[in-house]
Amino acid sequence: MLPRLIDTLYWLTWAALIGLPIAVLGTAFARGVSVEALSSALPSIQIAPDLGFGIRLSAFAIGLVPGCIVLWTLWQVQALFALYRHDMALTRAAAQRLRAIGLGLAGTAALAVVFRPLQILLLTSGNAPGERVLALSITSSDIGFALAGGLMVVIGHVMVDAARIAEDNASII
Numbered sequence: 001m002l003p004r005l006i007d008t009l010y011w012l013t014w015a016a017l018i019g020l021p022i023a024v025l026g027t028a029f030a031r032g033v034s035v036e037a038l039s040s041a042l043p044s045i046q047i048a049p050d051l052g053f054g055i056r057l058s059a060f061a062i063g064l065v066p067g068c069i070v071l072w073t074l075w076q077v078q079a080l081f082a083l084y085r086h087d088m089a090l091t092r093a094a095a096q097r098l099r100a101i102g103l104g105l106a107g108t109a110a111l112a113v114v115f116r117p118l119q120i121l122l123l124t125s126g127n128a129p130g131e132r133v134l135a136l137s138i139t140s141s142d143i144g145f146a147l148a149g150g151l152m153v154v155i156g157h158v159m160v161d162a163a164r165i166a167e168d169n170a171s172i173i
Contacts, residue, residue: 003085010081017074024067033060038123045133048126059122066111073104092163099156106149109142 031037033056039047080097088094117136124133 006081006084010078010085013074013078013081017071017078020067020071020074024064028060033057042120042123045120045123046127046131047123051123051126055122055125059119062115062119062122065115066108069104069108069111073101073108076100076104090159090163090166092160092167095156095159095163097156098159099153102149102152102154102156104149105145105152109145109149112142112145113138 033053035047035049035051035056038056038059039045076097080094080101083089083091083094083097113136117134120133120135124131127133
């Protein structure tokens with residue numbers, strides 16, 4: 001049962017690594033970064049109809065930064081499942097991947113908290129004075145990612161130490 005689950009998760013992470021960039025770029029090319037497309041993606045934000053293309057493109061690019069961290073984290077998850085598939089679960093390499101996954105999750109949460117307001121500020125910069133918005137928020141998803149990331153970092157640190165001790169013990173025997 002467990003080997004099948006590991007194989008399934010391994011291939012699902014590959015599918016996500018390939019599918020997510022295609023979906024994001026496909027949507028961007030299909031819908032563009034027009035005011036209408038941005039308004040439908042972010043209905044709670046009043047975007048000025050005459051907002052320049054450079055500003056719209058910058059806001060889109062800012063949104064890609066946390067997405068790149070998500071892809072990097074998925075790469076780490078895929079590499080961890082590859083180690084598990086080769087019966088290398090209790091190794092230093094697996095522990096380092098766990099720690100990297102934790103850093104990716106925590107980084108995603110931190111970047112979302114910083115970049116989301118920056119996007120909103122850019123998208124409302126063309127509005128009349130008094131209608132521009134700087135919205136700071138921390139969602140339950142941000143908190144969940146940060147907590148899960150912190151937990152994974154701690155587990156990764158502990159496992160790196162455990163793997164080092166196991167290697168030391170193996171060299172004595």
